[in-house]
Amino acid sequence: MSEINETEEKRVAVMFVGGLDDCKYTIKILDDLGFPCALDIAEKMGPQYANRGYYIVTMPEDNAEKAKKLMEKMIREDLDINSSPENIDDKCPACGAELSVDHTECPDCGLNFG
Numbered sequence: 001m002s003e004i005n006e007t008e009e010k011r012v013a014v015m016f017v018g019g020l021d022d023c024k025y026t027i028k029i030l031d032d033l034g035f036p037c038a039l040d041i042a043e044k045m046g047p048q049y050a051n052r053g054y055y056i057v058t059m060p061e062d063n064a065e066k067a068k069k070l071m072e073k074m075i076r077e078d079l080d081i082n083s084s085p086e087n088i089d090d091k092c093p094a095c096g097a098e099l100s101v102d103h104t105e106c107p108d109c110g111l112n113f114g
């Protein structure tokens with residue numbers, strides 16, 4: 001794989017938009033897959049992202065499609081390995097915390113599911 005020449009105008013694809021931790025997770029996966037990628041602030045994509053604390057993960061557009069497919073596959077496998085489906089029923093609609101079946105309220109944000 002060739003190195004990225006920063007002086008050259010390269011088209012980049014946005015691989016992910018979200019919080020810093022999720023971006024780092026995306027970067028780790030892309031890194032593991034051998035794709036060079038970069039972390040940037042989402043505000044660069046437009047004013048609608050300003051002041052939200054979002055970040056983006058970008059990489060050269062050439063490999064983006066391939067990388068996305070591999071990344072999705074890897075995330076699926078990663079989730080299969082790290083979660084036990086019998087235990088995890090759902091995610092909290094408010095904060096996204098993983099919930100086990102016996103939770104009547106979110107352990108993270110306290111949302112009550114009745």
Ligand SMILES: [Zn+2]
Nearest residue numbers: 092095106109
């Ligand atoms: Zn919650």
